[in-house]
Amino acid sequence: MPVDTTPVRPGEDCADLAIITPRCPAPLRWVGGALGVLVLAIGAYHAIRPAPLASRSAVGDGRVSVAQAWMRPTPTSTGAVYLTLRNDSGAPVLLTGVACAPAECMMHISAEHDGISTMRMLDSLTVPAHGEVAFKPGALHIMVTGLKAPLAEGAVFPLTLHFRTLSDLAVAVAVRTGAPQ
Numbered sequence: 001m002p003v004d005t006t007p008v009r010p011g012e013d014c015a016d017l018a019i020i021t022p023r024c025p026a027p028l029r030w031v032g033g034a035l036g037v038l039v040l041a042i043g044a045y046h047a048i049r050p051a052p053l054a055s056r057s058a059v060g061d062g063r064v065s066v067a068q069a070w071m072r073p074t075p076t077s078t079g080a081v082y083l084t085l086r087n088d089s090g091a092p093v094l095l096t097g098v099a100c101a102p103a104e105c106m107m108h109i110s111a112e113h114d115g116i117s118t119m120r121m122l123d124s125l126t127v128p129a130h131g132e133v134a135f136k137p138g139a140l141h142i143m144v145t146g147l148k149a150p151l152a153e154g155a156v157f158p159l160t161l162h163f164r165t166l167s168d169l170a171v172a173v174a175v176r177t178g179a180p181q
């Protein structure tokens with residue numbers, strides 16, 4: 001599994017911060033220079049907010065559901081989706097991929113080692129039985145690249161989750177400036 005060791009600041013991911021990483025598209029690199037301070041402030045704001053509980057507006061089949069799927073408006077062709085994935089069944093569920101054609105999506109995770117944040121791509125993710133996994137800024141996120149046009153607030157971005165033993169789950173991701181309450 002490729003590991004990107006490019007340093008980023010804690011609490012950031014490449015959609016937020018335009019860190020210089022091979023997996024972040026080139027336009028974000030210079031946008032980041034201009035917007036870095038502003039975005040850092042926004043990132044810090046989100047980092048200190050408590051993670052919201054899953055809302056009741058979940059979609060799913062009763063065993064696996066997704067709540068609070070959102071992403072920030074995208075100034076460029078890149079963004080990051082956050083959501084809460086809940087497993088109400090008695091067995092672990094394996095998320096094997098994400099898709100968002102015609103753009104491209106992948107699971108990313110940010111982590112901090114020795115004071116330096118790194119990001120890497122995840123091929124799959126286990127949601128424990130009767131548990132949930134939160135994708136949120138500065139941590140797990142679904143990276144979106146190759147958007148044909150920027151996404152403005154109020155737009156809905158279609159995302160599909162693939163599972164090993166369950167049928168696909170279609171998710172309507174709300175484009176908004178902050179996490180749903």
Ligand SMILES: [Cu+2]
Nearest residue numbers: 013014108143
């Ligand atoms: Cu990322």
